[in-house]
Amino acid sequence: MIDNAYILDNGAYSAKVGLSCHEEPKIIPNCIMKAKSERQRPFIGNQIEDCRDASGLFYILPFTKGYLVNWDVQKTVWDYILSNDCCPSNFSESPVIITEPYFNFNPIKEAMSEIFFEEYECQSFLRVNAGDLSVYHYNHDNPGTLCVLLVETGYSFTHIVPYIQGKKIRNKIRRIDVGGKILTNHIKEIISYRQLHVMDETYVMNQVKEDCCFVSEDFSRDVEIARKKYPENTIVRDYALPDYTTIRRGYIRPLDSKEECNQQTIRLNIERFSVPEVLFHPSDLGINQMGIPEAIVRVIKSCPEETQPHLFNNILITGGCAAFPGFKTRVYNDVRSMAPYNCKVRVTVPDNPVTYAWHGGVLFSKDPKFYNYAVTKEEYEKEGHAVIFERFDEANLNFA
Amino acid sequence: MAAKASAVERQSGRIKDSNQKRILDEASRNRRARKALEALEQDNFHDDPHADLVMSKKIPKFQETIESRGSRKKKPKSAEYYKQRFRKSLAQMVEEDKNYMTGGTSYITAAVEASRYPDRHFCAVCGFPSNYTCVPCGARYCSVRCLGTHQDTRCLKWTA
Numbered sequence A: 001m002i003d004n005a006y007i008l009d010n011g012a013y014s015a016k017v018g019l020s021c022h023e024e025p026k027i028i029p030n031c032i033m034k035a036k037s038e039r040q041r042p043f044i045g046n047q048i049e050d051c052r053d054a055s056g057l058f059y060i061l062p063f064t065k066g067y068l069v070n071w072d073v074q075k076t077v078w079d080y081i082l083s084n085d086c087c088p089s090n091f092s093e094s095p096v097i098i099t100e101p102y103f104n105f106n107p108i109k110e111a112m113s114e115i116f117f118e119e120y121e122c123q124s125f126l127r128v129n130a131g132d133l134s135v136y137h138y139n140h141d142n143p144g145t146l147c148v149l150l151v152e153t154g155y156s157f158t159h160i161v162p163y164i165q166g167k168k169i170r171n172k173i174r175r176i177d178v179g180g181k182i183l184t185n186h187i188k189e190i191i192s193y194r195q196l197h198v199m200d201e202t203y204v205m206n207q208v209k210e211d212c213c214f215v216s217e218d219f220s221r222d223v224e225i226a227r228k229k230y231p232e233n234t235i236v237r238d239y240a241l242p243d244y245t246t247i248r249r250g251y252i253r254p255l256d257s258k259e260e261c262n263q264q265t266i267r268l269n270i271e272r273f274s275v276p277e278v279l280f281h282p283s284d285l286g287i288n289q290m291g292i293p294e295a296i297v298r299v300i301k302s303c304p305e306e307t308q309p310h311l312f313n314n315i316l317i318t319g320g321c322a323a324f325p326g327f328k329t330r331v332y333n334d335v336r337s338m339a340p341y342n343c344k345v346r347v348t349v350p351d352n353p354v355t356y357a358w359h360g361g362v363l364f365s366k367d368p369k370f371y372n373y374a375v376t377k378e379e380y381e382k383e384g385h386a387v388i389f390e391r392f393d394e395a396n397l398n399f400a
Numbered sequence B: 001m002a003a004k005a006s007a008v009e010r011q012s013g014r015i016k017d018s019n020q021k022r023i024l025d026e027a028s029r030n031r032r033a034r035k036a037l038e039a040l041e042q043d044n045f046h047d048d049p050h051a052d053l054v055m056s057k058k059i060p061k062f063q064e065t066i067e068s069r070g071s072r073k074k075k076p077k078s079a080e081y082y083k084q085r086f087r088k089s090l091a092q093m094v095e096e097d098k099n100y101m102t103g104g105t106s107y108i109t110a111a112v113e114a115s116r117y118p119d120r121h122f123c124a125v126c127g128f129p130s131n132y133t134c135v136p137c138g139a140r141y142c143s144v145r146c147l148g149t150h151q152d153t154r155c156l157k158w159t160a
């Protein structure tokens, strides 16, 4: 058994990285940022924590619409991640597990293999969907599970993926083009129009989203509450924005707070839940697609009939957007109302939906199966990309 | 007095006329909607504050890690090398994928269908549910007050 596998869950927003002997992964913003206030240097990944003034950050991202296309940016971030400043490893000893999105494109797959084998000289390598590792994690925690319906709701998009006996059913996967990025841009847009110009404040507004937004468990009820005046309105909040001299991170401020506040504040009312609502009704923003609960039911009903009760009973939700309070209950309520009445519906959101796949990678690296799945440097040198495609893409690996 | 009133009448008649002429056609409305969706995908809304900054200078190199262990034989390739080496755009890859993936689900066909349920409508100004549609531009509004704000700030003033 190996305890030094290098696991890199390479998300479009953040990379989750660490050795399998680590308790928790490091969470590294997968981007380069430039600050108005500092001409000296760009900030790579979590170096942004050293930045005194994070207002007006300029983002340079390796991913476009969920796929890795800016290789100079990714290489720069990976070089940093693998350096002594972040999470170094000796690849002559550590096998590597790296994640990719569903329906990743062949040129991207080849580039990943080339960089890891030729540039970083790793000895053995496994490329999987982050969702595969989440499902492995879930199966590990729930022995005897036959099917899992995975909802992965990340930065760029949301995927609904059925797994039957550990294997994903590729032809049934569906994607909703809504993720955390759109939600952050949307909250920026509406606050800028209604209150204060924050279009250049992605970093701060992303924190506002994380600190204030929730998924409504009953949308029309919450709309009526939001129409009321404080204190009957139990939803409305003020948010003090960071000024980077006295406070570095914004915070929620009660409306009746007597404490003096020199910070600029914004008021969040219906925005607190109308923003995540886009995941449930993309058409609210003019995106002509169904929302998560409807898509779950649609995907399950497209699967073989005998698997459907198992899928309804094992709905697993991961990814950054799953961290909104209320997510699990809302998905349960909506799916329950659309599912056959005699089907048991069970929804799981892990305590940490962001690192769940990474921990699945840790567990999987200790499974003897891992050795059969990973491709070694020798194999790659002898057979090139063909052996990799055969193993990772055509074989449809089993994550039960 | 009477003359004044009729002038006002004439004027408001003209305003009405010009408003009626200025109704966004279907194509412009679609273009606006598309622009709004594209904006939601943008990484930044402002320009790079230090576009001239040479980025490679202070970036720690992977080689430092390896070299410190004294086992590195070959020179690492630069970020710029990989930019040149792998330069396919997403649009290109999607196009190639279409030809490669005959049968079976691909990136394009994995996009989920439209909802079976009717669209909901929200006021473009305040965000609450709305019952009315602005005639010139098709935006939604909920009250006379929000309509006023909409006309003063967006509506036909947007150049999309």
Ligand SMILES: [Zn+2]
Residues within 6 Å of the ligand: B123, B124, B125, B126, B127, B128, B141, B142, B143, B146
């Ligand atoms: Zn309104």
Ligand SMILES: [Zn+2]
Residues within 6 Å of the ligand: B134, B135, B136, B137, B138, B139, B150, B151, B154, B155, B156
């Ligand atoms: Zn209008």
